[in-house]
Structures are given as structure tokens and as C-alpha cells.
Amino acid sequence: MRVGPKNLPSRSHKLPEDEEIDLRNAFGRFARAACRSKGSTVVKKYQIEGAGRWFYCSCRGDNERYPPVLVPRDEDHIVRASRGRWKTHDERCDFFREPHEQRMLVRTYRCPEGASLNLIQNHRKDQTLPRKSGGTSYLRKRPALATLLARLMTAASLQCRSYKEVPCERSEQFRNIRDASADLQLAPGIRLADWLITYDKNLNALVQSIGKQRPETFGGKRPHGILITLARTCDNGQITTIFDTTIPVRGTITIFGERNGADREAAEALAARSPYLVICLIAAANEGDTPEVLKAYAHPCLSEDDLMMVDSDRERVTFTQLQNVQTWLHTKKNRDVAIEKPLFDIGPEVAEDEDPREPCVPDFIVKIEPERPDGDGNQIIVETMGFDTDDYRTRKARMHPLMSQALSDAEVIEHDFYRPKDKTQYERDTAFWRRVRWALTGPE
Known part of the structure; x- marks a missing residue:
């Protein structure tokens, strides 16, 4: 991120890293109330430095002629300026979405209650729907x-x-x-x-x-x-x-x-x-x-014969690995394992006065039946690590503790398609199989 005179990104200079972090923590999509004062201090500093100072976001690259803009207001906060020639923030950027928009997004992943659906609006006499070209x-x-x-x-x-x-x-x-x-x-x-x-x-x-x-x-x-x-x-x-x-x-x-x-x-x-x-x-x-x-x-979905919804082709591979564990435990230990692919947010409700978060939807929840009728079963969370980009892995790392907490501190096991980099995928799959099996029953 850079800071400089308004409308003149070419005359801006790089914002110190600690100040950029303060702005993200105070005003980004995952803004935390406890960080607001630090972010406001940064805003005030540059407004006092000179009138008409803007923050220029680098989420679309440092060479963008008209980068996304954040405008200081009242020596207290910033607003997104996405009008005219100024670009909108990249979808992965912390400033792509307002905190209240992030809370609303999470609510769309909650399982709704009640029988009534609201899928369409009534016709309006003063409005017609043009035909689109299939976007x-x-x-x-x-x-x-x-x-x-x-x-x-x-x-x-x-x-x-x-x-x-x-x-x-x-x-x-x-x-x-x-x-x-x-x-x-x-x-x-x-x-x-x-x-x-x-x-x-x-x-x-x-x-x-x-x-x-x-x-x-x-x-x-x-x-x-x-x-x-x-x-x-x-x-x-x-x-x-x-x-x-x-x-x-x-x-x-x-x-x-x-x-x-x-x-x-x-x-x-x-x-x-x-x-x-x-x-x-x-x-x-x-x-x-x-x-x-x-x-x-x-x-x-898994296949033309199995309608279970999955998120990617690599989740299909993860599911196959989990089925292999399931078959082995049934055949060798006479233990039944259930593999669930959840579709709704399992995290706590997000109130308007609470810090926003990502939707909390584990890739898979794997449960093993109790060994005895009066015993306790065990459950784990399995996450498919299908990309190797920093932003993807940062987001996954941020969500895994919340997933675990939502399921009574269940262990989170990753099925990685990239790491360790010195291993073949066969070796990664074998290590994953072993971790899942041991997490469910303990090493024997």
C-alpha cells in the first residue's frame, strides 16, 4: 500500500508495513474492534500531514495506473473510492468488502429456518428484464x-x-x-x-x-x-x-x-x-x-452416479482416500466410519457488534462409531489443501482453529496436494491416510 496526494498515485510513497497492518486490522473485511484506535491513529497522521492525502492499495499490482483508493475521513476512518477511473479492490484484498458486508456474507451460509422460500420478485409494471448474453x-x-x-x-x-x-x-x-x-x-x-x-x-x-x-x-x-x-x-x-x-x-x-x-x-x-x-x-x-x-x-458433485456435492476435483480425491480408510476400518476393525460433506456454516452466530469472520464450512467431517455401546465416538475435520498460494493458505490457517472449536476441539487434518514439496503425491496420500486412521482409532 502507498500514500500520497489525491489523484496522484505517481507521487505516492510506500506506507510502512506496520501502518498498513494497522489499517487492515481496523478497517478491512475482518476488522477487529480492538484495533480501531491504531487504525485511526494512522489515518489522523496522514490527514494532519497534508490536505488531500489518499491511500493507494497495491492489491492489483504496484504498476496500476489507477489503483484502488482508500480516502481518509474525519481523521478517524477511511472509505473506499471505487468510482470513475479508480479500480475496485481485488477479490482477495482485505478492502474488497466492508466488515458489515462480510457479516452478511457469512449469514448466507447459515442454514435457514422455516418453510417459506424467497427465490424471485414479482413483476414490476415499469420494468422489463433484458435478455443477457449468458454470463x-x-x-x-x-x-x-x-x-x-x-x-x-x-x-x-x-x-x-x-x-x-x-x-x-x-x-x-x-x-x-x-x-x-x-x-x-x-x-x-x-x-x-x-x-x-x-x-x-x-x-x-x-x-x-x-x-x-x-x-x-x-x-x-x-x-x-x-x-x-x-x-x-x-x-x-x-x-x-x-x-x-x-x-x-x-x-x-x-x-x-x-x-x-x-x-x-x-x-x-x-x-x-x-x-x-x-x-x-x-x-x-x-x-x-x-x-x-x-x-x-x-x-x-462426486460423479454422475453419486450426487454428493463437493467443491473441487481434488475434494473427490480426498473423498476417495477417506473411503479407503473407511473400508479398511470396517474390514479390519469392524468399525463404521461416516464421512460428511457439510454445506452450511457451523461457526457461532455473527452479531452486528462482533468482529466479522469467514464462513466456517469444513471440507469434510469424519466420525467413527464408539467401540462399545456406552463409549464415545471420535470425529475429525479434514481439509483439502488444493492450492499453494499464500492468500489461500493464510485463509485456511485462519479458519482451522474456528472449525475445531465449533466441533469440540476436533483435530484438523490436511490432505495436501503441494506440501511437503520434496514428497510425491503418493507419499502425501499415504501419510494422510495414516494420520486419519490414527486420529480416529489411535496408533496400533
């Missing part, structure tokens, strides 16, 4: 469609797997999803189960049924329905399902995926995470229009 979004805030999909998958018991629970047929997994929707409502008196399909060949029939409805017959809301399907690709404004059906999407397709940086992923990386479990919102874009898929959310 793709990677925003980390969890959209409503993603929350609904996670809710259904969790309620359908498809995110947890014991040795005794062999994955059922794909058709039965989809049936479990439909059954899990029974208590949810798209609108007052409108059951989600009546407007949910999991077979894309039924899409035209659902579109016709939605088109016959009016808000007054649909609980006062714009008539809409849901399609959940499996896709091989989601790009260029369309979804290609595993059944080779192409489904156009009018608006945005939001794809979940942890990325190595903020750049959009290459086609090869997207293909590696396929197949996707996709949830689509179907409704008329404008009053009088034919219903269509307005937007969609796609999340990688």
Missing part, C-alpha cells in the same frame, strides 16, 4: 438457489456416507431430493414439491404449467418452478446435461468453485470439476412472456 458468475456470496440446493441435499441425507450406506441408484437419489422438498413452500400454500422436477425431459411440461398460472393463483407471487439436473458443461449461456439436453439460460449461471486467484478459470479447469449438480429457476422474465430458465446455480 457466468463466481461470486462467493451464496445465492438463494445455492442455499435451496444445499438444504435439499442435506435433508435428503445425500451429504453423509457411512460404509453401510452404499449410494443408491441415481434415480432414487433424485427421489430423495424431491421427498426432502415436501415441507418447503415457494409461496403461501404453494408446495415446492408440486413445482420441482429432476428430469429435464419434463421441462417443457413444467414451463407450460407455470405459464398457466397467475400471481393470484400462486400465493401472490410470480409463478415459478425448479429444475434440478446433472450437467457436463455450464457455459456460453447454456447448460448441457449428462443426457445431452441443451438448456438455454436467460441470465447468469453461477458456478461454485475455489479458484487460484480471482481470474476466471480456464476451460480445462472447469471441465475437471464436471459433472455438476445444477438447480434452475424457471419463470417468465416479463409479464406475458413464456416461462424459461432465468438463472441457474451449478455445484460439482
Whole structure:
């Protein structure tokens, strides 16, 4: 970070490292109340030094002509100036998001209560929805469609797997999803189960049924329905399902995926995470229009035959390693191990007056049944370390203690794809297998 006259980043100088840390701790997305006074001291120092001093963030590189700007205010705090020619902060930057925005983001990862869903707004007479050219979004805030999909998958018991629970047929997994929707409502008196399909060949029939409805017959809301399907690709404004059906999407397709940086992923990386479990919102874009898929959310799943949602192709590898431990313990020790892939935040509630944090969603929670009926089982947290960048590993290191605390000080074990650097992946996998097995039962 640099500091200098406003509008003149070329005349700025580097901010001392300790002062930059004070600003981040006081005003960044993870701002801490206890650090506010130190940050304010830095702001006051440079406002007194001369009128019109700005902080220039280096999150987009030191050679950026119009870098992201932080403007001192009232000798007490800073505000983000993202107007005109000045760039916005990089997604990984502490100043990309305000502290209150970070708290709101975490709440989108909490499991909602109640049966009512709010997936769509009613038509406005003075507004029409233009057709977009099929954009793709990677925003980390969890959209409503993603929350609904996670809710259904969790309620359908498809995110947890014991040795005794062999994955059922794909058709039965989809049936479990439909059954899990029974208590949810798209609108007052409108059951989600009546407007949910999991077979894309039924899409035209659902579109016709939605088109016959009016808000007054649909609980006062714009008539809409849901399609959940499996896709091989989601790009260029369309979804290609595993059944080779192409489904156009009018608006945005939001794809979940942890990325190595903020750049959009290459086609090869997207293909590696396929197949996707996709949830689509179907409704008329404008009053009088034919219903269509307005937007969609796609999340990688284990395989075309196993709908368990995972975050990356490397999590699939981690899951396979955990299944190997599970099989070994069942065969050799007659102990049952459950592998859970949680989808919701397990950390404490974040109040408005509390310091913000990251969403606390472990990659996997692994539990072993008690050795005796009156004994205690054991559980561990498994984290897939899929990237080797400093910001990624710093974030993981920040979250692991919170995850452990949320699960009664459970041990956190990392499945690393990069470290130790002097080991092969086979050696890393073997060490990981051994650590998991010993953490569950103790070395023997």
C-alpha cells in the first residue's frame, strides 16, 4: 500500500508495513474492534500531514495506473473510492468488502429456518428484464438457489456416507431430493414439491404449467418452478446435461468453485470439476412472456452416479482416500466410519457488534462409531489443501482453529496436494491416510 496526494498515485510513497497492518486490522473485511484506535491513529497522521492525502492499495499490482483508493475521513476512518477511473479492490484484498458486508456474507451460509422460500420478485409494471448474453458468475456470496440446493441435499441425507450406506441408484437419489422438498413452500400454500422436477425431459411440461398460472393463483407471487439436473458443461449461456439436453439460460449461471486467484478459470479447469449438480429457476422474465430458465446455480458433485456435492476435483480425491480408510476400518476393525460433506456454516452466530469472520464450512467431517455401546465416538475435520498460494493458505490457517472449536476441539487434518514439496503425491496420500486412521482409532 502507498500514500500520497489525491489523484496522484505517481507521487505516492510506500506506507510502512506496520501502518498498513494497522489499517487492515481496523478497517478491512475482518476488522477487529480492538484495533480501531491504531487504525485511526494512522489515518489522523496522514490527514494532519497534508490536505488531500489518499491511500493507494497495491492489491492489483504496484504498476496500476489507477489503483484502488482508500480516502481518509474525519481523521478517524477511511472509505473506499471505487468510482470513475479508480479500480475496485481485488477479490482477495482485505478492502474488497466492508466488515458489515462480510457479516452478511457469512449469514448466507447459515442454514435457514422455516418453510417459506424467497427465490424471485414479482413483476414490476415499469420494468422489463433484458435478455443477457449468458454470463457466468463466481461470486462467493451464496445465492438463494445455492442455499435451496444445499438444504435439499442435506435433508435428503445425500451429504453423509457411512460404509453401510452404499449410494443408491441415481434415480432414487433424485427421489430423495424431491421427498426432502415436501415441507418447503415457494409461496403461501404453494408446495415446492408440486413445482420441482429432476428430469429435464419434463421441462417443457413444467414451463407450460407455470405459464398457466397467475400471481393470484400462486400465493401472490410470480409463478415459478425448479429444475434440478446433472450437467457436463455450464457455459456460453447454456447448460448441457449428462443426457445431452441443451438448456438455454436467460441470465447468469453461477458456478461454485475455489479458484487460484480471482481470474476466471480456464476451460480445462472447469471441465475437471464436471459433472455438476445444477438447480434452475424457471419463470417468465416479463409479464406475458413464456416461462424459461432465468438463472441457474451449478455445484460439482462426486460423479454422475453419486450426487454428493463437493467443491473441487481434488475434494473427490480426498473423498476417495477417506473411503479407503473407511473400508479398511470396517474390514479390519469392524468399525463404521461416516464421512460428511457439510454445506452450511457451523461457526457461532455473527452479531452486528462482533468482529466479522469467514464462513466456517469444513471440507469434510469424519466420525467413527464408539467401540462399545456406552463409549464415545471420535470425529475429525479434514481439509483439502488444493492450492499453494499464500492468500489461500493464510485463509485456511485462519479458519482451522474456528472449525475445531465449533466441533469440540476436533483435530484438523490436511490432505495436501503441494506440501511437503520434496514428497510425491503418493507419499502425501499415504501419510494422510495414516494420520486419519490414527486420529480416529489411535496408533496400533
